[in-house]
Amino acid sequence: MNFLSTFLLVCLISTTLCVPIIELPEESVDNSIDDDVQLLRCSGWRVAGEANNLSPWNKIPESCVDYVQDYMLSRSYEIDLDIVCDEAMEFAKSVVVGDDGLDVWVFDVDETLLSNLPYYGQHGYGSELFDNIQFDKWVLEGVAQAIKPSLKLYKEVQQLGFKIFLLTGRTENKREITINNLIMAGFENWDRLILRGEEDHGKTAVAFKSEKRKAIMDEGFRIIGNSGDQWSDLIGSHVSMRSFKLSNPMYFIS
Amino acid sequence: MNFLSTFLLVCLISTTLCVPIIELPEESVDNSIDDDVQLLRCSGWRVAGEANNLSPWNKIPESCVDYVQDYMLSRSYEIDLDIVCDEAMEFAKSVVVGDDGLDVWVFDVDETLLSNLPYYGQHGYGSELFDNIQFDKWVLEGVAQAIKPSLKLYKEVQQLGFKIFLLTGRTENKREITINNLIMAGFENWDRLILRGEEDHGKTAVAFKSEKRKAIMDEGFRIIGNSGDQWSDLIGSHVSMRSFKLSNPMYFIS
Structure with missing residues (x-):
């Protein structure tokens, strides 16, 4: 009598003993279906964020921590950035840039030109509440x-004759370090770097960036393109002719 | 001497003979990497569309035909719709609906309330140019x-006291069939069904829908929510307080 026969005999004698053992494979199958559905739900959540369908959130769903980590370290994230920057490039090339120097491309900084992935990797990829002191x-x-596809786009739009305005939620006291970091990462000769001043304290990113775009337009500039990883970089008033939303499932800024 | 030894001996004698045989596995690996990257590129293309990053397009990329078909028939599409409609529902519930009957939820029709998937399935899931006679x-x-998550949302927002306005690019000559189809699919007691009239001929969807939303707002209504599968349902002027973009990688309407 081999092991299986012995086991089945024991089962006949005591169903109580066997039930948990017999159920294991079924549970295992169910778990794998659940895992697949969970993966699709996390993917759906991420895409909903990219499409601006989500209400404000302050950390990623608990059930999507592994998914977001995997995504951020994957070829998928790189490819998603490539595609969006390629689309932006195609659009930029299609524009006849005026010789009056008034055509502008606006770039956000964090997660648009510069990657803070090493920081977020140390802080749960968005699964921890934002800690401004640590950040x-x-x-x-x-x-x-540098976020490489953005660096490529940056150089290309510069080459095409666009003025480059950097518009970031970073505060004025970080101007110097921001300049140094941008230059170290390969970004050169931008035309303006606009940071949050004292007077912008407490404003939402949408309000702050809309006001700054208005001021830019009031000077006569035309904002042709705008690249940002947050919808708050792109919406509100005085929006760009075309906006390009770069992938970022790690955090949300209103 | 077994087959492998004989084979290796022949290889030593004639490398020319063996090279194609030896290379096969490598080619196979390369193809599979290419396939994975292609899948990620198609996924990235789809997400770029959902995030309104793409220039106008008239059919899906050739290389993504299988991907789009698989997606449209997958649990992933269902889950993506679920997530967006759930987000819309949460938002709708958070609104204090006025007792003046002026709070409105706008729904688009095709690929928002009603699914034309059987038609697109017969026409390459968006890989053929749009044929308005056949459509x-x-x-x-x-x-x-019915697109089920939308039907659920529709009933819920109706229950919450929102007025329901249907705003579609379908033309007036399809009013009766549209009404019958909507009722057959389970949609009842909407407050208005707005279709394209003679005077709207030749307008982009963005222009047509913006004008209609303006007219609605000019009557004193507040457009609180707007559900659509096209960005042209949601952007332009007189936009809704919150908009919800339902997944649709099959076609693009300006």
């Missing part, structure tokens, strides 16, 4: 690397 | 089924 420490290190 | 024939059959 400021990271920013002051000034070691963020 | 009209399908519409006139009046057999499109």
Whole structure:
């Protein structure tokens, strides 16, 4: 009598003993279906964020922590950035840039030109509440690397004759480190770097960025393109002719 | 001497003979990497569409035909619709609906309330150029089924006291069949069904829908929510307080 026969005999004698053992494979199958559905739900959540369908949120869903980590370290994230920057490039090339120097491309900084992935990797990829003291420490290190497809786009639109305005929620006291970091990462000769001043304290990103775009337009500039990883970089008033939303499932800024 | 040894011996004698045989596995690996990257590129293209990053397009990329078909028939599409409609529902519930009957939820019709998937399934899931004569024939059959998460949302916002306005690019000559189809699919007691009239001929969807939303707002209504599968349902002027973009990688309407 081999092991299986012995086991089945024991089962006949005591169903109580066997039930948990027999159910294991079924549970295992169910779990794998659940896992697949959970993966699709996390993917759906991420895409809903990219499409501006989500209400404000302050950390990623608990059930999507692994998904977001995997995504951020994957070829998928790189490809998604490539595609959006390629689309922006195609659009930029289709524009006849005026010779009056008034055509502008606006870039956000964090998660648009510079990647804070090393910081977020140390802080749960968006699964922890935002800690501005810790994040400021990271920013002051000034070691963020370029988001490569954005660097390529940056150079291309510069080449095409667009003025480059950087519009960031970083505060004025980080101007110097931001300049140094951007230059270290390969960004050069932008035309303006606009940061949050004292007077912008407490404003939402949508309000702050809309006001700054209005001021830019009031000077006579035409904002042709705008690249940002947050919808709050792109919406509100005085929006760009075309906007390009770069992928970012790690955090949300209103 | 077994087969492998004989084979290796022959290889030593004639490398020319063996090279194609030896390379096969490598080619196979390369293809599979290419396939994975292609899948990610198609996924990235779809998400870029959902995030309104794409220039106008008239058919899906050739390389993504299988991807779009698989997606449209998958649990992923269902889950994506669920998530967006759930978000809309949460938002609707958070609104204090006025007792003046002026709070409105706007729904688009095709690929928002009604699914034309059987038609698109017969026409390459968006890989063929749009054929308005064939599509009209399908519409006139009046057999499109409800997009279930939208039907659930529709009933919920109705229950909450919102006025329901349907705003569609379908033309006035399809009013009767549209009404019959909507009722057959379970949609009841909407407050208005706005279709394209003679005077709207030649307008982009963005222009047509913006004008209609303006007219609605000019009457004193507040457009609180707006559900659509096209960005042209949602952007332009007189936009809703919150908009909800339902997944649709099959076609693009300006």
